[in-house]
Amino acid sequence: QVQLVESGGGVVQPGRSLRLSCAASGFTFSTYGMHWVRQAPGKGLEWVAVVSYDGSDKYYADSVKGRFTISRDNSKNTLYLQMNSLRAEDTAVYYCAKTYSSGSLADAFDIWGQGTMVTVSS
Amino acid sequence: SYELTQPPSVSVSPGQTASITCSGAKLGDKYAYWYQQKPGQSPVLVIYHDSKRPSGIPERFSGSNSGNTATLTISGTQAMDEADYYCQAWDSSTAVFGGGTKLTVL
Numbered sequence: 001q002v003q004l005v006e007s008g009g010g011v012v013q014p015g016r017s018l019r020l021s022c023a024a025s026g027f028t029f030s031t032y033g034m035h036w037v038r039q040a041p042g043k044g045l046e047w048v049a050v051v052s053y054d055g056s057d058k059y060y061a062d063s064v065k066g067r068f069t070i071s072r073d074n075s076k077n078t079l080y081l082q083m084n085s086l087r088a089e090d091t092a093v094y095y096c097a098k099t100y101s102s103g104s105l106a107d108a109f110d111i112w113g114q115g116t117m118v119t120v121s122s
Numbered sequence: 123s124y125e126l127t128q129p130p131s132v133s134v135s136p137g138q139t140a141s142i143t144c145s146g147a148k149l150g151d152k153y154a155y156w157y158q159q160k161p162g163q164s165p166v167l168v169i170y171h172d173s174k175r176p177s178g179i180p181e182r183f184s185g186s187n188s189g190n191t192a193t194l195t196i197s198g199t200q201a202m203d204e205a206d207y208y209c210q211a212w213d214s215s216t217a218v219f220g221g222g223t224k225l226t227v228l
Contacts, residue, residue, distance in 0.1 A: 035217070037165075037217075044206075044208060044219060044220075044221050044222040045157070045159075045165065045208050045210075045219040045222070046219065047210075047216070047217035047218070047219060050215075050217070059215045059216060061216065062123070095164060095165070100167070100170060105215065106212040106215065106217070107153075107170070107212075108155045108167050108170035108171075108210075109155075109157070109165070109167060109210075110167050110170070110176060112164040112165055112166070113164065114164055115164060
């Protein structure tokens with residue numbers, strides 16, 4: 001079945017870095033845009049970034065631009081989020097999500113992972 | 123930056139119709155999407171392209187989008203529909219979520 005499994009979360013000090021991974025299975029990963037969406041404790045959903053099916057196009061939320069980098073390895077069916085210069089306000093559950101339509105970036109998020117928790121604290 | 127506004131909470135009696143609104147500038151010119159999130163779970167897509175239901179989503183879920191407002195309607199609301207609901211749209215290659223609406227079935 002279609003599945004996304006995130007990993008790499010944990011506790012990190014402010015200013016440090018962390019890399020999240022999202023392993024995809026059950027669909028042709030290389031044909032879909034992929035996203036990261038986060039949710040701070042007790043708060044709503046916040047879109048973080050998107051990467052096109054081939055990795056050539058990337059867009060970011062203003063809150064993470066210049067600090068976070070989204071990437072993918074289609075040979076490994078894996079999505080990544082490199083997070084640098086982390087701040088307390090980056091504390092959240094990070095979900096990876098698949099774009100509904102093949103080849104598109106700006107569409108629904110039809111499949112979500114279970115999320116991985118990132119806590120930025122000294 | 124683009125903003126979507128939802129009511130923080132909506133209450134409905136079992137079997138009745140619940141309507142959750144989402145407001146944004148010229149939202150009707152964009153596609154609206156709706157997600158359901160139950161406590162401790164990942165979000166689930168319930169409406170895409172304003173009014174389409176993904177496979178597996180019950181027929182009681184419907185959507186509309188016109189002018190500045192998109193609406194998620196749940197007909198014959200059941201206890202299992204109690205959850206947080208988020209609207210979402212795209213603006214200039216950026217995805218925007220509404221603040222979420224807590225639907226209480228009582």
